[in-house]
Amino acid sequence: MTDAIQDGPMLAADGRPLKRSLARALRAQKMRALMLIAPLLLFILVTFIAPIVDMLFRSVENQIVSETLPRTVVALEGWDPSAPPDDAVYAALAYDFIAAAERREHTRLGSRLNYETTGISSLFRKTGRGVDDIGEDYADQFIELNEAWEDPATWTALMGSADWNTANSGDVDGAGTLFQLSVAAREAFPEASDAYRSFARTIQAEDDDSPTAEEPWNPVYMALYRDLSAGNGASYDGPMADLIAEAMPAVASFEGMSPREAFEDIDDDWLDLDVWGTIEAFSDPFTAGYFLSSVDLQLTPEGVTAQPEEQRIYLLLFWRTLFMSGVITISCILLGYPIAFLLSNLPTRSSNLLLILVLLPFWTSLLVRTSAWKVLLQQQGVINDILVWIGLVADDSRLALINNQTGTIIAMTHILLPFMILPMFSVMKTIPPSYVRAAKSLGATNFTAFRRVYFPQSIPGIGAGCILVFILAIGYYITPELVGGRTGTFISNRIAYHISSSLNWGLAAALGSILLAVVLVLYWLYDRIVGIDNVKLG
Amino acid sequence: MDTKLPPYATTGQRIWFYGFRVICGLIFFFLIAPIIIIIPLSFNAEDFFTFTPGMLALDPEAYSLHHYQDFFGEDGYPWRGLMIGLGIGAAISVVLKVWKGSTNLFPILIGAILGVIIGKLTGLEGEEWMTPLRNSLMIAPVATLLSVSFGTLAAIGLSQTHVPFKGAIMAILISPMIVPLIISAAGMYFFYSRIGLQGTFWGVVLAHAALGIPFVIITVTATLVGFDRSLTRAAANLGANPVTTFFRIQMPLILPGVISGGLFAFITSFDEVVVVIFVGSAGQQTLPWQMFTGLREQISPVILAAATILVAISIVLLATVEMLRRRSERLRGIAPH
Numbered sequence A: 001m002t003d004a005i006q007d008g009p010m011l012a013a014d015g016r017p018l019k020r021s022l023a024r025a026l027r028a029q030k031m032r033a034l035m036l037i038a039p040l041l042l043f044i045l046v047t048f049i050a051p052i053v054d055m056l057f058r059s060v061e062n063q064i065v066s067e068t069l070p071r072t073v074v075a076l077e078g079w080d081p082s083a084p085p086d087d088a089v090y091a092a093l094a095y096d097f098i099a100a101a102e103r104r105e106h107t108r109l110g111s112r113l114n115y116e117t118t119g120i121s122s123l124f125r126k127t128g129r130g131v132d133d134i135g136e137d138y139a140d141q142f143i144e145l146n147e148a149w150e151d152p153a154t155w156t157a158l159m160g161s162a163d164w165n166t167a168n169s170g171d172v173d174g175a176g177t178l179f180q181l182s183v184a185a186r187e188a189f190p191e192a193s194d195a196y197r198s199f200a201r202t203i204q205a206e207d208d209d210s211p212t213a214e215e216p217w218n219p220v221y222m223a224l225y226r227d228l229s230a231g232n233g234a235s236y237d238g239p240m241a242d243l244i245a246e247a248m249p250a251v252a253s254f255e256g257m258s259p260r261e262a263f264e265d266i267d268d269d270w271l272d273l274d275v276w277g278t279i280e281a282f283s284d285p286f287t288a289g290y291f292l293s294s295v296d297l298q299l300t301p302e303g304v305t306a307q308p309e310e311q312r313i314y315l316l317l318f319w320r321t322l323f324m325s326g327v328i329t330i331s332c333i334l335l336g337y338p339i340a341f342l343l344s345n346l347p348t349r350s351s352n353l354l355l356i357l358v359l360l361p362f363w364t365s366l367l368v369r370t371s372a373w374k375v376l377l378q379q380q381g382v383i384n385d386i387l388v389w390i391g392l393v394a395d396d397s398r399l400a401l402i403n404n405q406t407g408t409i410i411a412m413t414h415i416l417l418p419f420m421i422l423p424m425f426s427v428m429k430t431i432p433p434s435y436v437r438a439a440k441s442l443g444a445t446n447f448t449a450f451r452r453v454y455f456p457q458s459i460p461g462i463g464a465g466c467i468l469v470f471i472l473a474i475g476y477y478i479t480p481e482l483v484g485g486r487t488g489t490f491i492s493n494r495i496a497y498h499i500s501s502s503l504n505w506g507l508a509a510a511l512g513s514i515l516l517a518v519v520l521v522l523y524w525l526y527d528r529i530v531g532i533d534n535v536k537l538g
Numbered sequence B: 001m002d003t004k005l006p007p008y009a010t011t012g013q014r015i016w017f018y019g020f021r022v023i024c025g026l027i028f029f030f031l032i033a034p035i036i037i038i039i040p041l042s043f044n045a046e047d048f049f050t051f052t053p054g055m056l057a058l059d060p061e062a063y064s065l066h067h068y069q070d071f072f073g074e075d076g077y078p079w080r081g082l083m084i085g086l087g088i089g090a091a092i093s094v095v096l097k098v099w100k101g102s103t104n105l106f107p108i109l110i111g112a113i114l115g116v117i118i119g120k121l122t123g124l125e126g127e128e129w130m131t132p133l134r135n136s137l138m139i140a141p142v143a144t145l146l147s148v149s150f151g152t153l154a155a156i157g158l159s160q161t162h163v164p165f166k167g168a169i170m171a172i173l174i175s176p177m178i179v180p181l182i183i184s185a186a187g188m189y190f191f192y193s194r195i196g197l198q199g200t201f202w203g204v205v206l207a208h209a210a211l212g213i214p215f216v217i218i219t220v221t222a223t224l225v226g227f228d229r230s231l232t233r234a235a236a237n238l239g240a241n242p243v244t245t246f247f248r249i250q251m252p253l254i255l256p257g258v259i260s261g262g263l264f265a266f267i268t269s270f271d272e273v274v275v276v277i278f279v280g281s282a283g284q285q286t287l288p289w290q291m292f293t294g295l296r297e298q299i300s301p302v303i304l305a306a307a308t309i310l311v312a313i314s315i316v317l318l319a320t321v322e323m324l325r326r327r328s329e330r331l332r333g334i335a336p337h
Helices: A018-058 A063-068 A070-075 A087-102 A106-114 A120-133 A136-145 A152-159 A162-167 A183-188 A190-207 A218-229 A241-253 A259-266 A273-281 A289-294 A314-345 A348-363 A366-377 A382-390 A405-428 A433-441 A446-474 A478-483 A491-500 A505-529 B011-041 B066-072 B078-100 B106-120 B130-158 B166-178 B181-194 B201-225 B229-237 B242-271 B274-279 B287-296 B302-331
Strands: A297-300 A303-306
Touching (some): A087 A190, A087 A259, A120 A273, A136 A241, A183 A190, A273 A297, A289 A505, A314 A491, A314 B011, A348 B011, A405 B011, A446 A505, A478 B287, A491 B274, A505 B181, B130 B166, B166 B201, B181 B274, B201 B242, B229 B242, B287 B302
């Protein structure tokens, strides 16, 4: 051996250390692989993963309450749920509600909260019509005191910042620039200035009107009354200070409904603790409410409680989905095992021919197979006709095979059977026949040889087929929708109903997320048992 | 199980042997009969969904094509399309004859088929079945093209020896096949509404492309498993650059896998109904959607005519995929079983 023994690291042909050269080559290889995969990965992330994430987000998202009623949500903090809230909360509600009604958002919020407590939707709609009148008595008394209160210019001078007033003086076309509050007004009249700003910006955005041309909403007068009677603005010395000085002593003699009385006047339900409890419970921007509804629970001020008896449907539906998927999977095993066994033991030529009988349904449109069953299973359909003709069933008592669980199970077993046969077949093909022969030659009967030798080796195929069929079954929508009637539908049908008919997207998203979690667990199991790389088609 | 009954079999063994075959026969009957039975029913002269006495007596009067007439409608220009298609096909054949000297009638056949289909589907005005068919035939090929081009590239990347995070990437790419369609549909409906794709042609195309990708990945990676890497090394050794190597060496060998993946992607889009209902709007109504509406509302026998035509299409696709699979196995030197 004359190999020169090198000192130090081994070098590649170009003189670099071999280790580093190899690492660089490996890195280049990895980069190249990633570059090839990147376009598709990006595509899937945008077109598929992002929608799934969006759905998960929607299942807990609940910004609608805090966006529509921001002041009320703040005022409600620390509310004692045993009595209706105090006047400050009702006043905040009045300012929020009139702005929401102007933006036509109160009905949307009403329908959202109606999912939690029935009756809120109509309460909100009724309030939307009556909220204009809240504070009207105060407005009249202010105007009676001094007609200047009727003039929009008084209000803009009082509330608007100097810069804003300069920019919007004279004839303003349209909405003018975004209303800005003056610092003095904000400090002197916290409630009225906030209510006025809300008024000004809402009419600018919604009606394209300038506050210089519009008298404020009645609740704004109420806000000013509440500020003045609380002693706010005693030291105010900005524009219109004389009007304030005149009103200050006068408000003591003003008479009118308190905010709570005003709301009670619109609808008694505003004193209902359930309504306030619902608003409070859903005031967080994120909620577990949809998920609780998905499992027949609800969020109340007292904490999490069960839904009323007649509204508990989802657990039953989840249970039914799992139960029927289980029945379908078992039927598929019972029907699929003999076929896979036969196919794997016949000579290649005949098994290939018979395999086509399995593959043809696999390739045939789902809608075709479902319509076939819909036609066959009808009361006046082919199967009932044959049964009547044979004499098994009397003509006047034809079997109800469709629009119930039977229909769904028959049709889905047929549709999913190829997904059971194909994985079983690919496992059984690899079982050497010599094992069974050996068992028999050692004295086992046919049955023992099958039970002790063949069957245990075919279990991986059964497992793969089961999980595949079960995963596909619990998410099925089309077939149960068409042949399931009322009792044979799955959780997917309910999800579709909430997306397109009841428009309760949050609940649809929560139901979908639960279903997704179940499927992902099963998928993980499938990956552990079979491996996703081993999925074969056709 | 032995394929032939030995002469010394006992009575019990005989009963078991034939009994088992009868059971299997019944299961095969269960698998195939529902698909086969709708074919004669679609020729029913009446608007019934069962065999009329006349049909059972094989009376020609009881059979008719009028459901097919309703399916195809009267709009469109199939004959004009046929003529133009034949003309273009013949021209290509002549060019090939002059240029390469080989007689090839294939372009004429393809030209005629495409000509009839395109001619029939132009100039439609609200036809109940032809408009959805046209939408299906516009959406599916574009979605397939997207899935196949992205999917093949990624499958080649995935089959390299060193791929970081291979498991995670594979799980993400396969997920559209695993996630239940109703969940994909819900998520896409919410998300595509946000970004303005809901109710558009491209929204449906992107959604269908995403659903078809797992099939392309699975079939193409399966073809690449048996791929002999020394072939690309030999090509590189002979001076070919990577692009030439890909198109001259690798592509022809994995082409069967790519085509069958494409067929899977095509059939996925062509058959898909849940996602298109949510992501699409009336302007993208596809054939399965029309069938779904028909089945849910007033079921008309024209659906059986449509179903029969779809069965014929699936037989053609199945035959193609089987042929490609065998060809691929032969090319890769795996003996056909």
